[in-house]
Amino acid sequence: MYQMKLKSFNAFNMISVDTKKNEKKNGGYAGLMSTGLAPYSGTWSRVQAAHLVRRTHFGMRTNNLNYVRSFPNATQAVTALVNTAKNTPLPDNPQWYNSSNSSNILHVYDTQFRWMDGMYNGGLLQRMMLFWSNHFAVSYSNMNALPDKAPNSYASHMYKYWNLLHLQAFGDFKNIVTQLSKNSAMVYYLNNYNNRAGAPNQDFARELMELFTIGPTDKNGNDNYSENDVAEVSRAVTGWRVNDSALSSFFDASRHDAGSKTVFGQTGNYNLDSVIDLIFEQRREQAAWFLCRKLYVFFVSAEPDNTVIDTMAAYCIQQDFDIAEVLTNLLSSAHFYQERFMGCRIKSPIELYMSYLRELEVTPTTQIKEFIRLRMQDSNEELLRPETVFGWDGYNPPYSDGSPGHYNWINTNLMPARWDNLNNLINGSGGTGTSFNPITLVEKISDPHNPFTIAEDLARYILAVPLNRMEIRVVEEDFAGDPDLAPNVAGFPEYKINLSKILLGTIPWYEWRVDADQSNNLFYQPVFAESIRQYISYLQQLPSYQLI
Template identity: 35%
Template sequence: MMPTDTSCNVATLSIYTPSSSNPWNKQKVNHLYRRIGFGASSSMMTEALTKTPSSLVDQLVQEALDLVPTAAPRWGYWVRDQFLRSSTTPPEYKRIWKTQIIDDLSKNNLRDRLTLFWSNHFVTEELVYQSPAYMFQYYNLLQLHALGNFKAFVKDIGLSSAMLVYLNGFESTKNDPNENYARELYELFTLGVDNGYDQNDIIETSRALTGWNKEDKRWGPILFDTDNFDDGTKTIFGQTGNWGYDDVIDILFTQRTDQIAKFICKKLYRYFISPNSNETIINQLATTFVDNDFEIAPVMKQLFKSEHFFDEKSIGVIIKSPIDIQVSFLKELDFKFASSFNVNSIVRGGSINLGQDVMNPIDVAGWQGDTDWIDSSSLTTRWDLISRYLSAAWVHNQEQFRTIAKEIIEGNSNDVELVSRSIMDYFFSRELVSETDYSQALVIFKDQVPENYFEDGTWDLDWDTAPRQVFQLLKFLIKIPEFQLK
């Protein structure tokens, strides 16, 4: 068959209503939480099943809207001299904040999922702007607008200090306008490559964006300098006037409304649903986006409540990112570790090793994701990293392996095949196609327990070997290819 970029999922955006043939069950709850957040603990799963899918999505979206941004650290607005006087170096402050970001992500909600998404859309690279304070302020802005109004988001992000330095707005003056931000504003942030603009629009826009280069102290706020602003007449998208920064955003969203909506909704679709697009669904989401004046929340509600989202063809079709595979698995296990085992720091380091350093994407286009996340080398690194978490949890408290098994099957059982298969299915997006994997898992799960103990009902999850059996099963299932999918 010829490869295609079109999704085979033909389900609609009608609200998903569970039925006997299409039930609301653990598989679908896990699917929702792995996409809308970063996995669900057993208690979250139990609570979710008491709600309708639609009411749960409403709740999760509202919770995200109600969240306030993470509190500023004491150094969140420091200038360079203050950092230099501190006993902690700027790189150390940045490491501290990146660990805080991992902690935010692990709290499992749509706001933090979208914060990560937008950091890979409105890309900056911390190695370019250097300032830990700029990193915090940029991240704060991503959280603030993550589920809010996209036009306001675009307007604010372009004036963030991190972005002004990263895409050279800080260097752009009336005598020497820099085109970098103007180009990426259209190409990467709102319209897409060669979609509704030309080189003259970029040139004229760059003139309108001049003047944001007044910095009284290094790493301090970057302010507008009237003397450096090009106050001549510019023509952008056929509109002529003495345009400035705010005018550019207003003209863009007025003259290119549909193009913006479709570009952003396609990007959201490919991130939350499938790497392969469904143009009909994307166009309908774009209509919702425009009808709601570019508010993001209504689009998220429509998407996550839909039959299209919960269709089998949307489940298990996205390769987990380095952050996904760690944070979601840890959330679903809900294991405890020794205090000396700094989970957030290890997750951050593991993500870096696997190519996803938060706040520092590979280039201005960001991580492309999906198949780019895995090759023969990174796959074995993923196995080793997840195995490390399991081993650390085992050393700290073996009983929690028995506990997770009982939570998954909702009690105790002496049916070894049921227990083994239930644990396997819990950590996969859908049932495995190959029965061989289940058979191999069962052999491993039985470990060295005498076969007659399973046959006569002697064995159950209270048996003294059960924690080790669960531990061995988990070590096995993380190496099955489907574990890499969500």
Template identity: 30%
Template sequence: MNLYNGPWTSAEAAHLLRRATYGASFPQIQLAVNGGMHACVAQLLNITPINEPLAYDPGEQIVAFGQSWVNAVYPADVTANQQTEAARRKSLGAWLMQNINQEQLNLTQKMQFFWQNHFGVTSSGDARAMYQFLNLLHQNALGNVKNLVKEVATDPCMLVFLNGSTNTVFSPNENFSRELLELFSIGKGPQVAAGDYTNYTEQDVAEGAKIFTGFIVQGVRSSTQSQVTSQFMPQLHDSSTKVLSYHFGNQTLSANGAQEHLDYIDLIFAQPETAKYICRKLYRYFVNYDISTWVETNIIAAMAQILVNNNYEIAPVLEALFKSEHFYDTSVRGAIIKSPFEAVFSMLNSTGSVVNFDLQTSSQMYLTMYTLADQMGQEYAAPPSVAGWTAYYQAPAFTKLWINSTYLKKRFDVALLMTTNGLTLNNQNFSLNFLGLLNGLSAPAAAPTVIQDLCTVFCPKVIDPADQLYLKSLLTGGLPDFEWTLQYNEYLADPTNPTFYNPVILRVKAVLNTLFRMPQFHVC
């Protein structure tokens, strides 16, 4: 991939930040412009540590309000046990949204969700196990994909989700073995003969099932175990010699107990197609849904080579991608329709708006956002299937699948909510930081510049002059531009006086109310 050496202006910086994060503010974009591309990409390649989710819902009956529950047992009583699980799930959902809203300007959150989509895991029935799984994705978000697949293979959540925990020598269960090949590693190619999917065969699925036999899960919603764990049981493992298909050179895997599946995953990753499969998914997630022959030859192959050369470390691949000429090509800008998280959190994060009330109120507001995103087709802890969300794989529509009549209404409802009354719970009101947004722009007193800057933040391409004029008329209330300048300067002179700041907020709200419902806002 050629290194990008074109202009580095707010258009390029905003493009990179829109793709790599859930939303940068105007000042953050300016910092990225001033620091240059290399510094910006270096900053993106960091992982922010995150705090554990905290108990806030009265259903929780073990740990105290405000304490972490991730290493706490469950009540023995069945009803109390269920109530506690429900409370912990709420806490987990709120925590996921909080992490996105409070992300640092790096790839942590986008990549954690990339892996959540990649493995498609839905909760195992124990919120602690789901937390452990999500934490595994977080820790490895920019790490080594081969190691991550190995870890995931015996993760309790995955073992329950794809029936690994009941996969034994006495009754092999193919579920995980199939999805490992088809979705998590090498990917399924066209069916070239009966049971032969180009990269593997039904024989590999069946033999793989045997390889993964013997792992059990202990402690689900246990009143004595503080964590859900997986354990290898030699007597449940199929210790026969496994014979793979010709796609793997008819290799045999001799019995190697608890390490045997690691040998198998090494073999899968030794196939060149595996790196390509992972890189195609990264490309679709970060660049464009359409993988043309040119992209396959010039971009995917190069990314895959970097992945292999770096022993399956993800960071070098993304570093090269985000510095590549292709990534900044105007043809791929705005090619992605925003996911519900991208749509909702670009409203919050790009305006520097963070939910910050008492724990219970904040959590309930974040849980509301979790539910709203679910109604738009994206429930974080419950992908629609093990293949993840259709928008990332279903040809030919791809991200167009985020938009249909039902989802669209909900998106617009959220946009209206955020630009009118905001979210009110427990007598607390969460509104976007309209004044902060405005004051961070390059020339808040100049109406045309305000509109230009807002479009830099929220729209991937310059919008039509007529649309810009219309948005400006919303800012000025149809009056000449200088009236806005007067209004803004009055507010600046007396910034705590509602007589002056309220009219300013009202005008900014009016602009965003329309902008957030324009098609140009919903692409990135």
């Protein structure tokens, strides 16, 4: 069985190659440079709206698609999504929060489950929280494993960190850096609580520049800071400790190095706040470019276009690093809606599983969320537990050799597991306990009595890649049933004919009658529901389903 699936994995590579051929043939790169970040003014159709939903939510849902299509253009749709996300209130704290036993690992899992609920019901806010959790990486396992770190309340520290991602998701970048730098979980994670005058610890100072603000080099490969800068910044950020019972960090002046420091050639009595100010004063362009490159990779393509990022960075500076403005500008741009970006990035594990649940409209029960949590562990993307201080490579810009980070999400070992996990979710097997009614889904997105329409609509619904760009299995056999009664399919594109045959299988097209009401014995027949289920299983095994 896996031998056949691995052939499909090779087909995924073919899709990537074919897409790039089409871009060059159609002048895609020239068009890319000319459009920049000008607002998208083309047709606001289902195609563009679906692309926006997939990139700002976790998978497709009919209510999200209908909502963004209710606006006359992309700019208004994006503005509404951003405003909704910005104004989403914090959820109520769990009962265990700030309790004496909040070191319980089950409480961390509860936070993960709450996040999954947010991903299922929400959208752009959860996307940005995931972006920031990768950018400002903090892992619960670090505090759990070391006895001197948050021994009694690491789950509450992680919950407070998670809440801060919510609160700061769309603020100005400098303030986000400052607030996350002072967060108790971060102070623990990067050992800044051990950083004091006379005994500096450089962990946080290095990551503040390398990972949080400017990166090691600028866009031209020039160093953004020196080792002496790291040493001096580490002195500036001394004095921070954590009050474990209060779940907060605090500044202890007795542990702070109050001497003068020289950073980027500038001398002063810097502390944490003022040295962050200095970074944004002296490395403003570098900070904007570093941030915008990561936003571009997360929302547009794993292969960044530096020309467009230059434009993004200039706009970011113009807007004083206002994340909401920068993101609105990007997601409303003509560049974002180019067809070549539809289905160009590999789904991460959390994107894969949460999008599947949303597309099937299966509410994640505790049992399902536990299944996903375990699968996330297996694939090294457990929420609140990034692989390293760099976050997850799959979300990050390309490596120094130019290879995109998103290739980390798939290989010959991970692909069979991804397929099996999706099959468990749709079939209720493997401990998932999923309850899925295929006909109810079809009634929401298509004409349930027309198998040809169903075949095409379902494929468009769950696949990000345009159908005319995909390799779909050719079915040589005729439609089942009396050939004299075969429909007039001459006008159908080849992909629609083949998809319809795959859906119908041995069922004659003229016998297709479905109804979600199981009491309707005439139209509700399990064979039709099973055909839809098997058809969705076929679609999710296509290489294109791995793309967003």
